[in-house]
Amino acid sequence: MEFLESTKTDLCQWLSTGAQYIIDKCEDILSVKQGKAVCNQDTDEKKINMLLKCIMERGEKTCEEFLEILKKEQKHYPSLQQHFSKNMDGPTVYADCNSIVDTRKVTNVQVKKDLNMNATVQAGEMNPSGVNHSQLPQCADMVATNSSFIFASEVSNCTIDGDFNMSLRQAPPPNAPQCPGPSESKESKLTSTCSIADIPGFLKRNRVILISRVKNVKAIVDTMQSTVYPDELAANVNAQSTTQEMMRLILDTVTSTGAMKALIKALHLHQKDVMDDLMRDSNNTH
Numbered sequence: 696m697e698f699l700e701s702t703k704t705d706l707c708q709w710l711s712t713g714a715q716y717i718i719d720k721c722e723d724i725l726s727v728k729q730g731k732a733v734c735n736q737d738t739d740e741k742k743i744n745m746l747l748k749c750i751m752e753r754g755e756k757t758c759e760e761f762l763e764i765l766k767k768e769q770k771h772y773p774s775l776q777q778h779f780s781k782n783m784d785g786p787t788v789y790a791d792c793n794s795i796v797d798t799r800k801v802t803n804v805q806v807k808k809d810l811n812m813n814a815t816v817q818a819g820e821m822n823p824s825g826v827n828h829s830q831l832p833q834c835a836d837m838v839a840t841n842s843s844f845i846f847a848s849e850v851s852n853c854t855i856d857g858d859f860n861m862s863l864r865q866a867p868p869p870n871a872p873q874c875p876g877p878s879e880s881k882e883s884k885l886t887s888t889c890s891i892a893d894i895p896g897f898l899k900r901n902r903v904i905l906i907s908r909v910k911n912v913k914a915i916v917d918t919m920q921s922t923v924y925p926d927e928l929a930a931n932v933n934a935q936s937t938t939q940e941m942m943r944l945i946l947d948t949v950t951s952t953g954a955m956k957a958l959i960k961a962l963h964l965h966q967k968d969v970m971d972d973l974m975r976d977s978n979n980t981h
Contacts, residue, residue, distance in 0.1 A: 699751055699758055707743045709774040714739035724760050725749055804853045894955045901973050902946055911965040912941040918961040923954050
């Protein structure tokens with residue numbers, strides 16, 4: 696039930712893209728009366744909201760059964776699949792060959808059971824001769840090179856009744872991928888995509904595209920809120936009913952240089968496909 700309560704808003708958004716599919720899968724865990732109540736709603740979002748309400752009313756066991764259904768059917772909902780991949784299995788971090796950057800953050804969490812935040816760090820091959828480490832990513836807050844380790848985890852305002860596990864495991868290096876040489880360096884590529892000379896102009900020129908194509912707005916808000924974006928503005932953005940409205944409000948309220956830079960970083964992190972297209976189009980026009 697804690698999972699449903701904490702992610703109810705996100706679940707309404709994620710599951711609304713295929714509401715009837717998940718409703719059909721929940722037929723056996725709802726009463727006939729509840730099933731009718733769900734189907735009688737006039738929009739997909741209201742149907743999912745009623746579905747979650749009915750499930751939580753039936754208690755912890757039904758919530759656990761619903762969670763198992765979500766895990767089983769997550770492939771039908773990309774955002775849900777991404778959430779499970781990130782929160783259940785732990786993140787995968789890759790930083791310059793054999794280096795580790797761990798920046799997990801836990802804030803304002805109340806958990807009556809155990810909280811597991813296991814992370815798997817993918818090890819890279821040893822540095823090949825000729826790799827230029829002087830060209831570091833300009834938009835990276837932390838960079839680990841030459842088999843170095845950075846641990847910057849932060850835990851604050853949390854109440855946890857069970858065990859709190861933030862263990863870190865380093866996986867063996869893959870057989871195929873190797874660290875890039877100077878011509879295809881990840882650092883060089885990241886530098887080129889992050890070097891926007893005129894950030895205000897970039898955001899203004901691409902405003903319509905950003906509003907229409909950026910979908911991971913909540914993740915972008917969370918990233919910005921951890922640095923420069925005020926909590927009140929973040930709450931206002933998250934209160935918007937669509938991703939387009941959320942993105943429009945972000946662009947309207949990001950006015951300082953620092954906030955614009957933070958937005959560009961967050962866009963590269965959470966909506967890389969859109970940023971790659973915009974950067975490519977920008978380079979082709981010059």
